[in-house]
Amino acid sequence: MTNPWRVVIVGGGFGGLYAAQQLKSDRVDVTLIDRRNYHLFQPLLYQVATGSLAPGEIAAPLRSVLSRQRNTRVLLGNVVDIDPDSKHVFLEDGAILDYDSLIVAAGSQTSYFGHNDWEQWAPGMKSIEEATTIRHKILYAFEVAERIDDPALRSAWLTFVIVGAGPTGVELAGAIAEIAREALNDEFRSIHPEEAEIILLDGAPRVLMSFPDELSEKAARSLVRLGVRVKCGLRVQQMDRDGLTVQSAAGIESIAAKTVIWAGGITASPLGKLLASRTKAETDKGGRVKVRPDLTVPNYPDIYVIGDLASATDKDGKLFPGLAQVAMQGGRYAAQGILRKLDRRPPLPPFRYFDKGSLAVIGRAAAVANIFGRHISGFLAWLIWLFIHLMYLVMFQSRVVVFVKWAIQGLTFNRGSRLITGVAPSDFNFSREVADLHSVEDRKPEQLTTSRRA
């Protein structure tokens, strides 16, 4: 008996995990490498950012997910180099792995389009850490506002700007509007959380550009009903700790906002550029590796690139979108390609993305859905969203918990995960923010009395 074929998978996101699961076979030895010890269900990350779910409810340890798959090993590690000719993967800790087939599924990260300094003012929405930072920022903003008398400054602390009106931005804006207007109600004594201003910005002419016109419009209307100000056709020009400047056809406008969240764009993992330089492949302007129709790197039929890291087109030349669906299907496709090769069966036809549809949820009990070309909106779309997401959480033990939690929240609007733990967002010091407002001469006892709001 020959040694099993060695498959190394880089990345435990939707693409890498689905590839690994499809490779459950005695004929292959699978090693899945990730910098994190968990798979993250990114579509629900916005619920972590807004305190509806805890990180543990949208993530599952990769070891648990793959524990029963005896041919698969999970390694915590950071890939720093790949040698496609000698077929080696190099980890930061000095370890070297050899492979017969390589699947690179390192995904994408937040892109500030050349303005990396904006990251400090406007965290992105790709990781649990970023989601937790956003949660802190939102909660601290209310806490600071509660302590401030100056109306202009208070209003800046109560202004929340979301840059980017794709599904993530839309879902985030809806959730923040609900927190502000309903959940936090009654909890503050000086501010009324409903004073909060939630602004959703995008450079595109409408929200949810990837959806049909009609659904975009319905989503925008639902957002306005929740109290979100939707502003399209605007470009962010500048950003600092006090807010941002935006440019539109109408001119330049300044928005005073202490909380800005970046749902504006993504770029491929740097591993894309690295792999391209080693294989002499090309990358597109998003840093994705241009792959052949079978998702392999040109001249390297044993290296697959899938998911957000791959730049692949369908037969009409249209780029596959950066969606979980595409990554999952790419992962399964790559795994099948490898198994076919082992069986000496003819190769698969070119990769095709089967679009099951797209969904975006707007607040509680409303959504828009474009499923097999059918446009659905409102409560029915929300039910579909709920059903689909619960189905995908099937691999997590927490699906029952999430369901119960949502049910409770649906009834009570409580958000039990609304805690400020750990380190504060970068450069944030609550005492300093509040202290800035008290000059020393001001230090008279009556300044902060214990009397109630009238």
Add this chain to the structure above:
Amino acid sequence: MTNPWRVVIVGGGFGGLYAAQQLKSDRVDVTLIDRRNYHLFQPLLYQVATGSLAPGEIAAPLRSVLSRQRNTRVLLGNVVDIDPDSKHVFLEDGAILDYDSLIVAAGSQTSYFGHNDWEQWAPGMKSIEEATTIRHKILYAFEVAERIDDPALRSAWLTFVIVGAGPTGVELAGAIAEIAREALNDEFRSIHPEEAEIILLDGAPRVLMSFPDELSEKAARSLVRLGVRVKCGLRVQQMDRDGLTVQSAAGIESIAAKTVIWAGGITASPLGKLLASRTKAETDKGGRVKVRPDLTVPNYPDIYVIGDLASATDKDGKLFPGLAQVAMQGGRYAAQGILRKLDRRPPLPPFRYFDKGSLAVIGRAAAVANIFGRHISGFLAWLIWLFIHLMYLVMFQSRVVVFVKWAIQGLTFNRGSRLITGVAPSDFNFSREVADLHSVEDRKPEQLTTSRRA
């Protein structure tokens, strides 16, 4: 109508929160100050440390808990000074609050008995951040061990030492033993998690010193059955990144252990010493403020000190223990004392602690309980523990979630919160720990092959 009586409460733990709730009355204006925005259910903190529960499930935002109590305001702030004569509380951010009655319930923190440098090697168990650090350390230890071939070093990474065999230490040791022996089983390919060694150390002659002899012994036997090595009558002499040295009657012993957890002792919040210096009160050696039988500071009948920060004795001169029960009852007592004074009713009799009993849980489905003098152990004690803890979680919306989660875990042994997120424990770098093991000459591809465990 006169202005309401202003009560300032420092600290939102069991003492402060119960005092605030008891003060729900039109006649008083309550301001509760805490450095955190949440109340923490500390008795279940060990479940966060071992990944059974998420932080959000054992903590509740103070604003939510008190939102319907219209006479109460919650402030996020850090008390830096108190002037007991002019009756002012000073916050770090410069704000000054005046009070008519003050309840100081600032609690306690981890004490290393003069060895503060041990904190970097052995995190304590008082805050969510510490619990998360411990969770990271435990999970990383298995990850590093999985990558190490050297048997001695591997064994050091698989040795977990818990210093302190009070309820927290006992519960932690039991939970880690279960993780190692059952939950993580099947997930690693090079190590067998059951190789892990869990050692519970204490200077006292037996575990659970606050319990009757008989229950201590039962607890020790349950621990041994779970695979925990119980070592009593030992003192920690020294500690560093490779382990610790302990001294017993038998001599000095070194234990190679990469993971050490400190459940060894607590000391009062520094606010105790500050208050004592301002009021000329005394503190005991634990830093607690010596209070009168009615829990007020000598000569300052409007300042109550309750919970872990108070050094108070019963009529036999026995110090009240540092338990949640004592803090809650002290909080209620202080609140009633204030309301009586407003009503010009005679003062309450001296504070008495009504001991409902104590409990410690050992792994899944076993516990010891001393309830109204009755000694109970095993499954029945565990059921009582479960019931009581669920009752106390009643104030949290998450109680149903916790219950469902426990039920699922009881059946499946999965631990969904076993994620490594955020910053690594201080001074820990996974790649470096593993890289230390590979010398440059070693860098041959076969070093880390992708073959399965035989």
